[in-house]
Amino acid sequence: MKQRIELEAACELVADKLKSFSNETVKLVNSSGRVLAEDVRAPMHQPPFDRSPLDGFAVRAEDTTGASTETPVSLKIVSKLYAGDSPVKKIGPGEAARIMTGAPIPEGADSVIRQERTDWNDEEVEIKATLKPGQNYAPAGEDIKQGELLCEKGTLLRSPHLGVLASMGLEEVLVLPEPEVSVLTTGSELQEVGQELxxxxxxxxxxxxxxxRLKECGAKVINSQVAVDEKDILRDRLAELIPGSDFLVTTGGVSVGEKDLILEVLEEMGAEIFFWKLAIKPGTPVVCGRLDDTIIFGLSGNPAACITTFDLLVRPTLIKINGLEKENLRKEKAIFIDDFNKSSSTRRMLRAWVVRTEKGNIVKLSKGNQRPGVLKTTLDCNCFIDIPAGSPPVESGAEVEIFRLPEIYN
Amino acid sequence: MKQRIELEAACELVADKLKSFSNETVKLVNSSGRVLAEDVRAPMHQPPFDRSPLDGFAVRAEDTTGASTETPVSLKIVSKLYAGDSPVKKIGPGEAARIMTGAPIPEGADSVIRQERTDWNDEEVEIKATLKPGQNYAPAGEDIKQGELLCEKGTLLRSPHLGVLASMGLEEVLVLPEPEVSVLTTGSELQEVGQELxxxxxxxxxxxxxxxRLKECGAKVINSQVAVDEKDILRDRLAELIPGSDFLVTTGGVSVGEKDLILEVLEEMGAEIFFWKLAIKPGTPVVCGRLDDTIIFGLSGNPAACITTFDLLVRPTLIKINGLEKENLRKEKAIFIDDFNKSSSTRRMLRAWVVRTEKGNIVKLSKGNQRPGVLKTTLDCNCFIDIPAGSPPVESGAEVEIFRLPEIYN
Incomplete structure (x- = not known):
């Protein structure tokens, strides 16, 4: 077990310890928000057949030569085609088919005239314009050609993708797995909402x-429990939650107090402990390990410390699995326009708000104080400022590095 | 009924016809992604009591005067406090309380010394540093003060808000209503996915x-049906879907063909028709009206026309109700770096992809063609270029206006 580890080393260590996850086949109807695990090529043309893009008459263009409002050409109506019909009758010289939007164009016809440019009765249509072959004619594959690459592996599936994949008749898609996570919040001080404190x-x-936050980064929360700080109860809860969970996130009980029991209980249960403590503030106390196939992230119970380590350690791990890399933190530069008057012996992550301006990123501290037990700063936090260990106080105007949070949080 | 209406006038007309929606009280646990309908002020302090931010000893600072590693001060341990305990014993001169992170600081103590700076046994603690009053002391309300504004009306609730509201013990929140929408796709040509075509x-x-797309803009899809182009069947489906739905979105059957029956059936059912046809391309054929309290959007069955009118007409209506204004289209300028060689007698919405650069927005047409029946362009569309009626072809380098789609779609 490593005692105190750099954040980046911690992320790599956990990544190395991940079990292999299998891709999932899901119904297309449930695939929104998932990430494709393979390239999808078109199994067919779209449209599947030559079809009319409007309501009118399918004709042979050569039959309309010279037709105009003043000199209409009369053609015999030999069939009528609605969307959904299967064409049966070929169009010969001097003939036309009444046709509606989306209906298949009958053999022999090479163009369609809009009904507004005709007069017609049940038997005959007067064509009042000269058509070119291919005019108002949507050929099979006009939209999508059989075999073409529709959606690449790694595509985040949204409404347009579901529409396109449905148009190909696909009922299921292969997507990257959704990590299944259980949550255990610990602490004898915890009380549920809705009761008098x-x-x-x-x-x-x-x-x-x-x-x-787990749901916001595409994980599935399969169970969530609370436990007081007692070894037997913690052990029971852990034993209940670990089997069947890809990950377990706990909060509380990971510092140096007498009731910080998570590390001890996990060790007694035979867990392999990867490390205890990260070299960042807030969020130094983190227990990370594995029992059977379940990776356990034991985060601090202090809300700001908890969220910081969640975003910097847990999330990067989860999105490696589900492919939601757009949701990852982005490292950027920014100009600090605030004051932070403490020096930092340990690397520090300050909760902050960054705004893009024409002159680049401008960042200031979140409203509220930066103590690890504070919750309010999370409301006003769209990035962390990464202050290296050994830094003096940070003055206004200094260039800093930030981790930008994904927009979904704000 | 208006025959052909400008897009903006159509949006206003529908907005004027909306019934009044009631705000909803939802469980906090189900409130993620909803928008607050009222300001929320803190009903209590957070933390609710003076507490220790670390593991150590609660003391009277004056008792530690002059204490250092070389000259430790010895204090008598009179109580022990874990997180969750209720403090009972007051600390007097020369006394200390063993205390863990999150535990209430007992009366009499005004500071906490970190355990790493002490030695202790069951009865006594040696203090090796001089404390100032208030040191390592998290007073009640340090994070959040009772009565302060926590979350404003209009806030989109995400993980930080749920955390903060939970810390206040709030079990429920008042949020803007979620529009309940039914979907009816019509067309005798339609076949469900997963069957041979x-x-x-x-x-x-x-x-x-x-x-x-409805879910992506925060609506609740409560029913979804398909119907062939036959009046009786359409009437039955409409009669089934309209009661209980705030909105009904239909696709298909709204143009001028013989099987375009939606307008006719709605009129026969006694619907008030607001307008038929929008002055935009694609998406001219749109029937919009109301039956009882249900607003009906009859969109084109052509996918690109359907999506264009959905985004420009349906979505702005829905997000007025649920408050997801961040999801609205934004009108911006961009430089067109493509070619569009048609002139536009009607106002035209071109599917396109915009990129922000240091020199401003650069936009080009979506891959695929711009016909209304085409689906593929929706994959590569994060904006619409708004080409005014009467415009000549659009040349590369021209400044254009765009409607930027929200990021959720891409």
């Missing part, structure tokens, strides 16, 4: 924050 | 595209 207690906010 | 048929892609 007892002395010495606080409401359990971490469960709400972490469960929602 | 019959001659003259196409797969029903509009249902997938529209249902997903």
């Amino acid at each position: 007892k002395p010495g207690k606080i409401y359990n906010s971490n469960n709400y924050m972490i469960s929602t | 019959k001659p003259g048929k196409i797969y029903n892609s509009n249902n997938y595209m529209i249902s997903t």
Whole structure:
């Protein structure tokens, strides 16, 4: 077990320990928000057949030569085609087919005239314009050609993709797996919302924050429990949650106090511990390990520390699996227009708000204080400022590095 | 009924016809992605009591005067406090309380020393540093003060908000209503995915595209049906879907063909028709009206026309109700770096892809052709270029106006 580890090394270590995940076949109807695990090529043409793009008459263009409002050409109507019909009758010279939008163009016809440019009765149509072959004619494959690449592996599926894949008749798609995560919030001080608060207690906010954040990064929360700081109870909860979970995220019980029992209980249960403590503030206390096939992230119960390590460690791990790389943190430069008057012996992640301007990124601290136990700053946080270990206070105007959070959070 | 209406006038007309929607009280646990309908002020302090931010000893700072590693001060341990405990014993001069992170600081103590700067046994603690009053002391309300504004009306609720609201013990929140929408895709040519395609048929892609797009703009799809182009069947489906739906979106059957029956059937059912036809291309054929309290959007069955009118007409209506204004289209300028060689007698919405550069927005046409029946362009479309009626062909380098789609689609 490593005692104190750099963030980047921690991410790599966890990535190395991941089990292999299998891609999933899901119904197209449930695939929105998932990421394609393979290239999808068109199994057929779209449209599948030559069809009319409008309501009118399918004709042979040569039969309309010289036709105009003053000199209409009369053609015999030999069939009528609605969308959904299968064409049966070929069009010969001097003939036309009444045709509606989306209906298949009958053999022999090479163009369609819009009904507004005709007069017609049941038997005959007067054509009042000269057509070119191919005019108002949507050939099979005009939209999508059989065999063409429709959606690449790695595509995040949204409404347009579902529409296009449905047009190909595809009922199912192969997508990257959705990590299944359980959540255990620990602490004898925790009380559920909606009850009157007892002395010495606080409401359990971490469960709400972490469960929602997990969903926001495309994970599936399969179970969520609360436990007081007692070894037997923690062990029971862990034993219940670990089997069947790809990941377990816990909060609380990972520092140096007498009731910080997560590390001890996990060790007793035979977990392999990857590391305890990250070299960042807030969020130094993190226990990370594995029991059977389940990766366990034991985060601090302090909300700001919890969210910081979630975003910097847990999320990068999860999106490697589900492919939601657009949701990853982006490292950028920014100009700091605030003051931070502490020096940093340890690498520090400050909660902050960054705005893009014409002159580049401008960043200031989140409203509220930067203590790890504080929640309010998370409301006003779209990035972390990464202050290297050994830095003096940060003055206004300094260039800093930030990790920008995905927009989904704000 | 208006025959042909400008897009902006159509949006206003529909907005004027909306019934009043009631805000909804939802469980906090289900509130993610919803928009607050009222300001939320803190009903209590957070933390609710003075607490220790670390593991150590609660002391009276004055008792530690002059203490250092060389000259430690010895204090008597009179109590032990874990997170979740209710403090009972006051600290007097020369006394200390063993205290863990999150535990309430007992009366009499005004500071906390980190355990790493002490030595201790069951009875006594040696303090090796001089403390200032208030040091390592998280006073009640340090994070959030009772009565302060936590989240404004109009806030889109995400993980940080759920965390903060949970910390206040709030079990429910008042949010803007979620419009309940039914979908009816019509057309005798439609076949469901997963079956072999019959001659003259196409797969029903509009249902997938529209249902997903509705969810992407925060609506709830409560029912979805398909109908062939027959009056009796259309009437039955409409009669089934309209009661209980705030909105009904139909596709197909709204042009001038013999099987374009939606307008006729709605009129026979006694619907008030607001307008038929928009002055834009693609998407001219749109029937919009109301039956009882249900607003009906009858969109074209041509996929590109369907999506264009959905985004420009349906979505702006829905997000007025659910408050997801961040999801609205934004009108911006861009430089066109492509060619469009048709003149436009009607106002035209070209599917296109815009990129932000240091020199401003650069836009080019979506891959694929711009016909209304085409689906593929929707894959590569993050904006519409708004070409005014009466425009000549658009040359490369021209400044154009675009409607930028929200990022969620791409």
